[in-house]
Every structure is written in structure tokens, then in C-alpha cells.
Amino acid sequence: MATASVRPQLLTDLLDRAAQEHPEWPALDFMGRRWTWAQVDARVARAAAALQAMGVAPGDRVGLCLPNTPYFVIAYFAVLRIGGIVVSMNPLYTEREMAHIVADSGARHVFVIDVPDVHARVAALPGIEHIVLCPIADALPAAKGLAYRLLKRASIARPDPGDTRLTRFRDLAGAAVAAVAQEPGAVAVLQYTGGTTGQPKGAALTHGSLVANCLQMAGHDHARPDRAETVMGCLPMFHVFALTTVLNYSVHTAACIVLLPRFEMKAFLAAMKRTRPERLFVVPTILTALNALPDADLPPTGQLRLCVSGGAPLPPEVRVRYEARTGTRVLEGYGLSEASPIVSCNPTTGEIRDGSAGVPFPDTVIEIRCLETGRLLGPGESGEVCVRGAQVMQCYWGRLAETLDVLQDGALRTGDVGYLDADGYLFLVDRIKDLILCGGYNVYPRVIEDALYEHPDVAEATVIGVPDEYRGEAPKAFVKLREGAHATPADLRAFLADKISKIEMPREIELRDELPKTLIGKLSKKELREA
Numbered sequence: 001m002a003t004a005s006v007r008p009q010l011l012t013d014l015l016d017r018a019a020q021e022h023p024e025w026p027a028l029d030f031m032g033r034r035w036t037w038a039q040v041d042a043r044v045a046r047a048a049a050a051l052q053a054m055g056v057a058p059g060d061r062v063g064l065c066l067p068n069t070p071y072f073v074i075a076y077f078a079v080l081r082i083g084g085i086v087v088s089m090n091p092l093y094t095e096r097e098m099a100h101i102v103a104d105s106g107a108r109h110v111f112v113i114d115v116p117d118v119h120a121r122v123a124a125l126p127g128i129e130h131i132v133l134c135p136i137a138d139a140l141p142a143a144k145g146l147a148y149r150l151l152k153r154a155s156i157a158r159p160d161p162g163d164t165r166l167t168r169f170r171d172l173a174g175a176a177v178a179a180v181a182q183e184p185g186a187v188a189v190l191q192y193t194g195g196t197t198g199q200p201k202g203a204a205l206t207h208g209s210l211v212a213n214c215l216q217m218a219g220h221d222h223a224r225p226d227r228a229e230t231v232m233g234c235l236p237m238f239h240v241f242a243l244t245t246v247l248n249y250s251v252h253t254a255a256c257i258v259l260l261p262r263f264e265m266k267a268f269l270a271a272m273k274r275t276r277p278e279r280l281f282v283v284p285t286i287l288t289a290l291n292a293l294p295d296a297d298l299p300p301t302g303q304l305r306l307c308v309s310g311g312a313p314l315p316p317e318v319r320v321r322y323e324a325r326t327g328t329r330v331l332e333g334y335g336l337s338e339a340s341p342i343v344s345c346n347p348t349t350g351e352i353r354d355g356s357a358g359v360p361f362p363d364t365v366i367e368i369r370c371l372e373t374g375r376l377l378g379p380g381e382s383g384e385v386c387v388r389g390a391q392v393m394q395c396y397w398g399r400l401a402e403t404l405d406v407l408q409d410g411a412l413r414t415g416d417v418g419y420l421d422a423d424g425y426l427f428l429v430d431r432i433k434d435l436i437l438c439g440g441y442n443v444y445p446r447v448i449e450d451a452l453y454e455h456p457d458v459a460e461a462t463v464i465g466v467p468d469e470y471r472g473e474a475p476k477a478f479v480k481l482r483e484g485a486h487a488t489p490a491d492l493r494a495f496l497a498d499k500i501s502k503i504e505m506p507r508e509i510e511l512r513d514e515l516p517k518t519l520i521g522k523l524s525k526k527e528l529r530e531a
Helices: 011-021 037-054 070-081 095-105 116-123 142-151 207-220 240-252 265-275 284-291 316-326 400-406 445-453 489-496 526-530
Strands: 026-030 033-036 061-065 085-088 109-113 130-134 166-168 187-193 201-206 230-233 256-259 279-282 306-309 330-335 342-345 356-360 365-369 383-388 411-420 426-431 436-438 441-443 458-468 472-481 508-511
Touching: 011 037, 011 070, 011 207, 011 240, 026 037, 026 070, 033 037, 037 070, 061 070, 061 095, 061 116, 070 085, 070 109, 070 130, 070 240, 070 256, 085 095, 095 116, 095 187, 095 201, 109 116, 116 130, 187 207, 187 240, 201 207, 207 240, 207 342, 230 240, 230 265, 240 256, 240 279, 240 342, 256 265, 279 284, 284 316, 316 330, 330 356, 365 411, 400 411, 436 458, 436 472, 441 445, 445 458, 445 472, 445 489, 458 526, 489 508
Parallel strands: 026 256, 061 085, 061 109, 085 187, 109 130, 130 166, 230 256, 230 279, 279 306, 306 330, 472 508
Antiparallel strands: 026 033, 187 201, 330 342, 342 356, 356 426, 365 383, 383 411, 411 426, 436 441, 458 472
16 A cells, blocks of 8 residues: 555556555545545445456456446556556547547446436447446435435436346445555546547547646645645546546545535535535636626635636636636646546646636646747747656557657647746647537537538538637537428437537537638638638
């Protein structure tokens, strides 16, 4: 086990230390039910033994199709404990999106929440050998669990009793976990991300890269609490921002994670008032929603010492308004899946600069390089943001060409354009990639475009991100219909309903007689963005 005098190297070292040094401290809070670090560690050991009994071997990929529940935390560390690789899966993904991730990663085992439509999508995926069903009611306090079973029957999956792939989480059992030798360079998580290059790619994040980002965060957050702190887990841990800030960093500091399955304002406010967390990690849309509340409805923030916004650019006016109303200092950071994910953040003390993504994390080097020549640029000069640091991914899973394109001379090419000022603060100017940051989620235009092209009336389609007051950005589709076709925007939205997720649904579909093209005939987004 890791001890305080030994630098952790594996993600499981973080859990070992929390369970060894603070066994009775609260670890998880789910709707009022609490688990200590000793209890979490025991459940991880049991789940890990069961996975080994199922035949899960070191290097095997295991999908976690789970919202923020105790199951995510336990399954995550159980997979890592036996040398497996976690494949994060958004439960809101369509079956087609899930199928791509499963096929690309080679995952044959999946943990899934017992929500009927989510379970049905996972059960329909080809190549899945084991499904571990995770009942929400079992994780709730006893009275709430009983009420859930009685009042939410329609919301509970009823799997085919003949499905031999199925095991309920409560039935997981096995002998003692067989020790597995692991190295920091072993892949721990496949975090699917993408851009304009088509389907999402799996960023291979190692134990070493994720632990490094966790330790870098500890270096940035100078506080050394001598008691258990509480962290509000309102961002999904299947997203890498919350995976590091809410899960890994909380385990590293033995902080209690308040788990919310999704952000819903009423539940969020109630949890804030009940638990009074010291740490809050948000996306800008949450701050925008909080700013819309009357003063009397704002949650208590007097105990809050760390509030960080990430996942999308934070409009300065949103930050300033929230700070003025609550007295809370809000730090904007910057990162990407390929960097585990945090690269920079505004300082916990000292100056916050409007429009800046802050200063580099400890032991992180940010370089600005000329887009045409790759030459290193000086302060104030805009170019591609490149990152060096131990948190950088190992590769894109199974994609050598794409890996060689973004990892050059030990630096990660982010695909973002920005500059450093004279004091080392990072300012982002634009994105090279067409990735749309929608409410903290990554939305990939080509996924939407490919789905639109399946409609028989669509001749051409292109998707861009447009400003959205609430979500930061939202997808907008431009479509040229085939000659003689009569599909309406409403028809196209209905067609997309089962092909893309709700977050990917275009806010608007605009029909045009012609779409702009480059000189060589490619569809051009530039003119649409500038219109």
C-alpha cells in the first residue's frame, strides 16, 4: 500500500492510502447514504475478485456506462485493481455511438445502470460477454430505496431472465483478488474524444498521466486540509474533467464526494445546503443557471474555498456576476482529454485575468508555435498551443497516424490557437478543430453530419457551433436538399432523434439552396461562421 512518504504511482495507490490512513472518514455520499473509505475499499476488493472470476485479465477493456453513483467509483477502482482498462461511456449515447466505442476499444464487459433504455442499448451491443447491472435502489438509503422500487417501477430495467451475460452488482462474488503487477506506464483509461477527423478516438491515459495530473492539481491547490473536505460531484465522472477533479483528486485527498447522477437545479441546491462542500467543480452553464436565480435561492457558499470552471470557455461577465453575488472566487481552467485533462488554471491566490485560462499547471510547459512553420513564438504572438508534461496521453488507442500527428517531439499539439502574455497567462483565441463545446460536453460535427446524410432528402450537410447563452455553444446544421425533396427542419430533427444524443441535436437546422465551398469543392464552414 502507498503511504504518505511514498509518491503514488498507480491510481489504486490513491485508494490504498485513503483507506489505510483515513478508514473511517466519509468517502461517498449518495442521496444521504454514506460510505467510509474502508467500506469503499472492501467493495472494490469484492468487485475486483468477481471480475477476475469472470475472466477479466490485465489489459482487458471494461466499459462503465454509469452516471455518478457509488457504482462508478467502485467499478472504476475494481477494474484498475486487476490491471484492466476503464472505457468511459456516456449513458446518454445512442446505441450507434456506444457500438463505435465498444468496437473501437474492444470492450467485452460493461457495467450499466438499471435504467431501461440505457440497459437495452447496452444489451443490444455486439460482442459483449458480461453485463453487470447496477440497481439505483440498492445504492440509496433504505427508505429511499424502498420508495424507489415502489414508485419508480417503470424506471427500473427488467432484463431478459434468459440473458446469461447478466450479473447484478449485488451478486458479484469471487475469491480474494490475485495480485497483478502493474507499471505507471500501463493504460488505465480510454477517454473517447474527437474533432473533425470523424468518429471519436480513445485517448489512452496511463496510471502515470492521471496520477500526475492529480498531483499537479494538489500543487496548484495549496491548501492542506487536516480534516475531511467535501466535494460536490455534479459533473459526470465519465467526462475526464470530473474524473480527475471530482474522483481522482478527492481520493488523493480523502475528501467525501457528494454524488449527483445528473445536474438538476433543485437536487443540486438541496445537496449544496445539506452537505456544504468546500470544493465545487462546474461548467459555465451551471454558473449561468445559478446567476439566473433570485438571491434568496442561491446555495450557501461561505464554506467554499475552491470553485473551478472548466469544460468550455467561461464568459468573464458570468464569472464576475457570480463572484459579486456570492463572494466566491471562481477559477477558470483549460484542458483537453489528451492531457488528463488539465493544462492550466487561474491561481488560487493573486490575479485572475479576464479571458485567460490561467497559468500552466505545475511541471507543465505550454509552448505557442507558428501554425505554418512550427517555430516557437514569444509572448503576445498567437499560434498553436502545445503542451509538455507528465499528464499527456500515451497515444490514441489503435490509431498510429493520428497519434503521430498530435504528439510531436514530446509535445501535444492541442489544435487550439492562443497566446501567452508576458506573465505566462494563457489566452485562447480560436480552435483549429471544429469541436463544439456544448455545456461542457464535446459535440462532434461529423457525427451529426453523417446522421443527416442518411436521410434520403439530404444532398449536403455541414454543422458548426454557434453562440448559445446557456450552453456556451450549440450545434447548428446547414442543409441543402436534393432536387425535388421537401423535408422540413422538423422532419430532419425527427429523423435524427434516435441517431444522435440530445446534446448533439442541432439547435437549428437551416435549409439553403447552396452551401459555401472551397476552391477545390469542399464544404466550407468559414463563411457560415462569419455570417
